[in-house]
Amino acid sequence: MRESATFDRSVIADIQQAARTGVYDIRGWGAKRAVPHFDDLLFLGASMSRYPLEGYRERCDTDVVLGDRHARYPLHLETPVTIAGMSFGALSGQAKEALGRGASEVGTSTTTGDGGMTPEERGQSKHLVYQYLPSRYGMNPTDLRKADAIEVVLGQGAKPGGGGMLLGQKISDRVAGMRTLPAGIDQRSACRHPDWTGPDDLAIKILELREVTDWEKPVYVKVGATRTYYDVKLAVAAGADVVVVDGMQGGTAATQEVFIEHVGIPTLAAIPQATRALQELGLHRHGVQLIVSGGIRTGADVAKAMALGADAVAIGTAALIALGDNAPEHAAEYEALGSAAGFYDDFQDGRDPAGITTQDPELAARLDPVLGGRRLANYLRVLTMEAQTIARACGKSHLRHLEPEDLVALTVEAAAMARVPLAGTEWIPGDTERSGAGPWTGVHGA
Amino acid sequence: MCGIVGLHLRDPELYPRLGTLLESMLCGVVERGPDSAGVAVYGDTRRVPAGHAAVSVLLPPDADTSVLDALVTRAGDTTVVAAPVAPEDLVARVTAAFPSAVVVGAGRELTVYKGTGHPRDLAATYDLAGASGWQGLAHTRMATESAVVPEGCHPFSVGPDQCLVHNGSFSNHASIRRDLAREGVRFDSDNDSEVGARYVASRLAQGEDLEKALLGLRETFDGFYTLLVTSADGFAVVRDPIACKPAVIAETEAWVAMASEFRALAPLPSIDSARLYEPEPGRVYAWRR
Amino acid sequence: METMTVDLATSTVRELNAELHDPSAKVYEVLEPGGAHAVAAGVDTGITVDVRGHVGYYAAGMNDGGVVTIHGNAGTGVAENMMSGTVRVTGDASQSAGATAHGGLLVIGGSASMRCGISMKGVDIVVGGSVGPMSAFMAQAGRMVVCGDAGDGLGDSIYEARLYVRGTVAGLGADCVEKEMREEHRAELAELLAAAGLEHDVAEFRRYGSARLLYHFHSEHAGSY
Numbered sequence: 028m029r030e031s032a033t034f035d036r037s038v039i040a041d042i043q044q045a046a047r048t049g050v051y052d053i054r055g056w057g058a059k060r061a062v063p064h065f066d067d068l069l070f071l072g073a074s075m076s077r078y079p080l081e082g083y084r085e086r087c088d089t090d091v092v093l094g095d096r097h098a099r100y101p102l103h104l105e106t107p108v109t110i111a112g113m114s115f116g117a118l119s120g121q122a123k124e125a126l127g128r129g130a131s132e133v134g135t136s137t138t139t140g141d142g143g144m145t146p147e148e149r150g151q152s153k154h155l156v157y158q159y160l161p162s163r164y165g166m167n168p169t170d171l172r173k174a175d176a177i178e179v180v181l182g183q184g185a186k187p188g189g190g191g192m193l194l195g196q197k198i199s200d201r202v203a204g205m206r207t208l209p210a211g212i213d214q215r216s217a218c219r220h221p222d223w224t225g226p227d228d229l230a231i232k233i234l235e236l237r238e239v240t241d242w243e244k245p246v247y248v249k250v251g252a253t254r255t256y257y258d259v260k261l262a263v264a265a266g267a268d269v270v271v272v273d274g275m276q277g278g279t280a281a282t283q284e285v286f287i288e289h290v291g292i293p294t295l296a297a298i299p300q301a302t303r304a305l306q307e308l309g310l311h312r313h314g315v316q317l318i319v320s321g322g323i324r325t326g327a328d329v330a331k332a333m334a335l336g337a338d339a340v341a342i343g344t345a346a347l348i349a350l351g352d353n354a355p356e357h358a359a360e361y362e363a364l365g366s367a368a369g370f371y372d373d374f375q376d377g378r379d380p381a382g383i384t385t386q387d388p389e390l391a392a393r394l395d396p397v398l399g400g401r402r403l404a405n406y407l408r409v410l411t412m413e414a415q416t417i418a419r420a421c422g423k424s425h426l427r428h429l430e431p432e433d434l435v436a437l438t439v440e441a442a443a444m445a446r447v448p449l450a451g452t453e454w455i456p457g458d459t460e461r462s463g464a465g466p467w468t469g470v471h472g473a
Numbered sequence: 474m475c476g477i478v479g480l481h482l483r484d485p486e487l488y489p490r491l492g493t494l495l496e497s498m499l500c501g502v503v504e505r506g507p508d509s510a511g512v513a514v515y516g517d518t519r520r521v522p523a524g525h526a527a528v529s530v531l532l533p534p535d536a537d538t539s540v541l542d543a544l545v546t547r548a549g550d551t552t553v554v555a556a557p558v559a560p561e562d563l564v565a566r567v568t569a570a571f572p573s574a575v576v577v578g579a580g581r582e583l584t585v586y587k588g589t590g591h592p593r594d595l596a597a598t599y600d601l602a603g604a605s606g607w608q609g610l611a612h613t614r615m616a617t618e619s620a621v622v623p624e625g626c627h628p629f630s631v632g633p634d635q636c637l638v639h640n641g642s643f644s645n646h647a648s649i650r651r652d653l654a655r656e657g658v659r660f661d662s663d664n665d666s667e668v669g670a671r672y673v674a675s676r677l678a679q680g681e682d683l684e685k686a687l688l689g690l691r692e693t694f695d696g697f698y699t700l701l702v703t704s705a706d707g708f709a710v711v712r713d714p715i716a717c718k719p720a721v722i723a724e725t726e727a728w729v730a731m732a733s734e735f736r737a738l739a740p741l742p743s744i745d746s747a748r749l750y751e752p753e754p755g756r757v758y759a760w761r762r
Numbered sequence: 763m764e765t766m767t768v769d770l771a772t773s774t775v776r777e778l779n780a781e782l783h784d785p786s787a788k789v790y791e792v793l794e795p796g797g798a799h800a801v802a803a804g805v806d807t808g809i810t811v812d813v814r815g816h817v818g819y820y821a822a823g824m825n826d827g828g829v830v831t832i833h834g835n836a837g838t839g840v841a842e843n844m845m846s847g848t849v850r851v852t853g854d855a856s857q858s859a860g861a862t863a864h865g866g867l868l869v870i871g872g873s874a875s876m877r878c879g880i881s882m883k884g885v886d887i888v889v890g891g892s893v894g895p896m897s898a899f900m901a902q903a904g905r906m907v908v909c910g911d912a913g914d915g916l917g918d919s920i921y922e923a924r925l926y927v928r929g930t931v932a933g934l935g936a937d938c939v940e941k942e943m944r945e946e947h948r949a950e951l952a953e954l955l956a957a958a959g960l961e962h963d964v965a966e967f968r969r970y971g972s973a974r975l976l977y978h979f980h981s982e983h984a985g986s987y
Contacts, residue, residue: 050979163862163881167845168804168824195978207864207883207902208921212977215919217900221880222839222858224697224717225641227475227505227615227733228819231799231838235820238779239804257618264507264615501797716876716895719838719856735816735837735856736797749835751856751875753913754895 051285053192055117055374055384057185057278057322057344062293064276065328067441068434069450072420080419087415088425091339093136093316094176094245094268097237101245101268102154102176105134106411107339107426108329110346111273111320112158112178112249114140116193116202117280117374118347119391120147121399122383125350127151128396129403133411138178138341141191141216143205144170151400156247159236161190161217164206168239176269177236178247179229181258182218184277184294184321186286187251191216193281196377199386229265237266247271252297252321253290259304263315271341272301274321278344280384281375294321294332296444299431302336311336312427326413333414334429335445342410349406350399351381475627475640476502476733477720479610479701480741481708481760484727487742488516492604494741496596498730499611501737503592505640506613510595511587511626513578513636513703516606520546520553520584526560528567529553529578529585529630531623540570549598550588550623551577560633575624575661580634580705582606587626607762608708610701612638617665624662631667632674634705639666640733641718644696669694673702683707684759691755699752701731709759716754723747729760769793775800782828785809797837802830805847819856822849825866841868844885857894860887863904869958876913879906882923888958898925899935907954909962917970925970926951928962937976941969 030036045051073079080087095101110130115123117140124147130137136154139145143165149155157174159166171177182188193202193214203210223232233246248262249271262270274294279287298319305311319332320341332340353361358368360380366373374384382393418426421433435450436442442449443456478498482488495512521527525544532538532552538545543556543563556563560579568574578585586599592613596602601611612627619625628636643649646665649672654660658671669690676686683704690700691711699718702709710731712720723730723738725747732738741747752758766787768778771794778792782805792813795801799818802811805828813821816834826845835853844863851859854872861877863885870878873891877899884904892910899915901923911929918935924947925938934940948964955962 163843163883166843166862167864168806168826168843169845171824192979209977212921213979215900217881219717221877221899222820222842222861226617227640228719228838230504231819235800235803235823235839238775238800239824241780241783241804242776254618261615261617716857721856734797734818735835736818739796739816749854751894754876 051283053194053281053375054284054287054372055278055280056372058276058287060288062276063295063438063441063444064293064322065295065331067295067437068331068445068447069437070327070330070334070417070421070433071435072417073422077422079422080424082416082419085419086424087419089411089415091316091427093318093339094247096245096268096310096314097242097266098176098245098268099241099243100175102136104136104154104339106407107135107333107337108323108407108410108414109135109156109318109339109341110137111277111341111343112138112140112156112180113343113347114142114193114280115145115148115205116140116142116197116386117384119382119385119394120145120201121391121394121396122347122350123148124151124396125394125399125403126346127155128400129346129349129407130154132400132404133407135407136175139174141193142202143167144173145205147396149173151396158249161220162206163221164208164216171236172240174244176245176247177240178249178271179233179236179267180249181220182251182273183249183279184251184273184275184291185279186282187253187291188218189282189286189290190218191280191282192375194375194377197375197386202386226261226265229262233266245269247318249273251275251277251290252292252294255292255297255300256304259301259317260308263305263308263310267315269316269318270301270305271318271320272297273341274319276322277320278347279374293444294319294323295335295441297321298332298335298337299444299446305336312338326410326415327417329410329414330417330426330429331434333426334433335431338427345406346403347383349403350383351394351402352379352383354381357381475615475638476505476613476737477610477638477640477699477701478502478612478732478737479608479638479703479708479710479730481608481703481729481762482606482727483729485607487727488607489605491606491609492517492600493602495604495609495611496601497740498732498737499592499596499601499613501739502613502733505733506615507591508616508621509587509589509614509623509626510592510612511585511614511628511638512596512599512601512611513583513585513609513628513630514601514604514606515582515608515634515703515705517584517604519603519605520544521555521582522557525555525557526563526581527553527555527579527584528560528563528576529583530567530571531575531577531587532571533573536571536574541566548586548600549590549595551586551599553584553586577623577661578628578630578636580630582705583630583634583636585628585630585636587628588623589621589626608703610636610638610703617642619662619664622662625664627666629664629667629670631670632677635670635674635677636703637666637670637673638701639669639698641698641713642696643669643694643698645694646696649693665696669698669700677704682759683709684757687711687757687759691757699733706762707759709757710752711757712752712754714755716752720752721749722752722758723749765789765791767791767793770795770798770801779803782809782811795834799837802828805830808847816853825849835872836870840870841866841885844868854891860885863887865904867957873910879904879923882906886954886957888954888960890958890960892929895932896935898923898938901925905950905954907951907958907967909960917972919976920970920972922972924950926954926967927970928967931968931970934970937973938970939973941971943967943969
């Protein structure tokens with residue numbers, strides 16, 4: 028027997044399901060296919076030509092200021108690892124509270140999502156970013172003024188160009204009430220904003236948001252990674268203080284699998300484009316900050332994203348795992364749902380045994396927000412310490428001093444996308460500016 | 474992504490004021506497109522005397538225009554060459570003298586100025602306020618996917634006395650560009666709007682009028698657009714069937730005007746008594762001289 | 763009552779809005795708006811604001827309690843996301859008037875262009891003239907009254923909002939159907955017309971709302987999405 032590489036078992040199962048049900052697969056959890064990723068990059072630690080900092084003794088700072096271009100009150104975070112936007116609706120109230128607790132404990136920000144701001148989340152979040160989305164579910168100016176920053180969402184990495192779909196199982200009375208919709212219906216979220224389209228009109232929308240909040244709050248613009256170079260330039264032209272770029276590995280509560288797997292570009296490929304756009308505008312590291320998300324798991328990922336040009340990163344899926352998502356203790360229940368611990372991705376259907384991606388009160392009660400918050404804080408601290416470990420090894424007293432020249436690539440694909448040389452060479456595929464232009468892996472001068 | 478303004482004068486008494494009116498309109502859409510600006514003026518006898526043809530062209534900075542034996546005015550990136558010959562002969566004369574020149578407008582009455590920089594500064598460079606004429610349009614650009622260079626600025630004038638300005642972005646322009654290229658059409662920029670202009674020019678060259686050509690464009694082009702298209706005797710506006718990009722039309726006995734936003738129309742004379750309306754999606758609005 | 767006048771020929775929109783957000787008067791008059799954007803956006807008290815002239819985008823945006831009257835035309839997104847209060851436009855309104863508004867009353871004396879009341883979430887909108895295509899698109903809650911005609915695609919993908927149209931409807935959007943006018947509907951329509959200061963016979967209106975066939979996703983309906 029020989030399995031077809033084209034029609035393998037999972038393809039056959041998908042076709043069979045489509046034929047049986049007439050519905051495509053909707054799921055969460057982000058892209059599952061392998062794409063060039065941070066794992067394909069390595070750091071060049073210091074040895075003779077550069078000098079490392081002493082671990083645990085010599086300082087390696089991690090703080091970041093977001094949104095100091097126009098806002099009276101920019102965000103001052105202690106670690107550059109933030110929590111990405113995830114909606115109340117997709118997540119339970121307890122999960123949102125736990126995210127707020129964990130983020131606040133380490134001095135970073137968390138983000139609302141489609142559906143509005145919950146008191147649990149506002150109450151527990153020291154720094155809360157309020158997403159301003161096409162659907163405007165639960166959007167109100169009082170909450171806007173309560174937020175610490177405003178994130179205008181154009182798209183997300185899992186589905187650039189697409190709107191949302193929250194299936195009826197998750198539209199509890201409370202979710203329905205917040206979104207002004209009948210309970211239990213399959214709720215669609217728009218893909219375009221209702222009162223502006225394009226960067227020229229976005230500039231006027233951002234002006235309105237600033238006027239309503241008296242120019243106090245940073246305004247972020249979030250895009251799914253596609254034509255990132257142009258999108259970042261246009262976001263800045265429209266007035267963004269911070270640009271958030273979400274790569275295709277970014278998770279989602281629910282969207283079509285075909286969208287998750289086939290639209291957008293990998294995070295690794297998006298960051299150099301975004302960085303170049305900001306550099307050409309003279310705003311990189313000075314004026315406009317770049318937050319990158321989509322597949323950040325470890326401190327190494329954090330450090331690599333920052334070396335490529337990010338000022339901060341955002342985590343979503345990893346944060347849910349830290350809270351207890353896909354935990355082995357629920358193995359039997361995952362199996363009862365036709366999945367397994369480590370594989371569960373049906374965030375759309377509200378039956379999450381871990382009680383995180385659900386609106387079922389009994390399931391949601393399984394997550395202790397205090398304990399969840401502590402677990403998240405632990406994880407965020409580990410990410411930060413890991414990133415510091417790498418930065419010190421590269422001789423950096425601040426995470427943001429990491430730069431592309433500290434990196435090499437393991438594969439030709441990653442070298443081409445990240446625009447760093449293939450390890451042991453000076454070759455950056457397709458880069459006429461840097462290829463062979465000099466010893467990029469060494470130091471210059473004294 | 475951009476700001477558009479256009480003014481078609483019905484009352485000849487306003488002709489001497491075309492430039493000042495157009496400049497004040499342009500200032501109303503500066504924030505929509507701070508990268509660059511272009512203007513087109515029909516009937517500016519100061520730069521195109523009666524009986525002359527005019528060619529607007531991007532020349533190398535060191536070009537010696539004395540070889541052209543023509544009336545030459547230079548304004549920023551653009552040079553306008555006028556001579557009492559047929560427009561196509563003047564184009565041939567200019568391109569023979571300067572093979573790398575990019576012709577950005579040609580005709581019997583049309584002058585086109587385009588360049589990168591702040592629109593207010595460019596209006597001064599062009600001496601827009603000093604222009605007279607019967608029709609004009611202007612564009613401020615926030616570049617989307619093509620370079621911020623003079624060649625990528627609007628208006629796109631690719632047929633005799635024709636101009637097109639665009640706000641929005643076409644989503645299938647690359648395919649149409651390939652089709653037109655196969656038919657022998659040549660392009661000066663990588664701008665999606667140029668594809669629209671080349672398409673309209675090819676239809677007008679086949680004998681269609683402005684309205685018919687724009688109906689054809691509506692059937693062929695996908696994406697979002699508000700277009701203002703002008704010709705030797707016409708002024709037309711069309712929006713895509715979804716019509717997300719803004720447009721306001723104002724009409725009085727003395728003029729017809731179109732702009733991305735009302736505030737660009739606010740300075741026009743008798744605006745308070747004008748008939749103001751927004752063009753409906755997918756409908757072609759055309760006026761003739 | 764003392765009226766404070768702000769002339770936008772000499773003051774900036776920022777100065778105006780800063781004053782309106784921390785008001786020292788109860789009644790304001792705004793002169794020479796000249797199509798400016800975000801005029802009187804973010805009002806969150808019960809002040810009265812009269813704007814004399816045409817305004818640009820997002821006039822009275824996110825209004826929460828204010829009584830704002832535009833004596834002229836309004837640009838895109840007038841009273842967008844209004845929470846409460848009243849916004850009146852004596853002339854015409856551009857696209858997306860009252861978009862996503864949760865409450866309050868928006869009255870447009872003239873006509874509104876495309877997408878009037880898009881994603882409305884509880885606001886009442888009364889239009890003296892006509893509304894453009896795709897009005898009440900994805901309208902979730904609230905009432906919309908159109909005394910003139912409605913453009914194509916009225917109420918496409920509508921949820922629970924109720925629509926009343928006196929003139930012709932160029933075409934109904936997906937899942938939007940004509941519904942019976944019962945006594946309670948005539949009563950609420952009369953109330954809305956009275957609130958807007960318009961006089962029409964309620965018998966001349968027809969009611970439209972959701973057929974609720976798209977509330978659950980089925981691929982057989984793919985053509986309707």
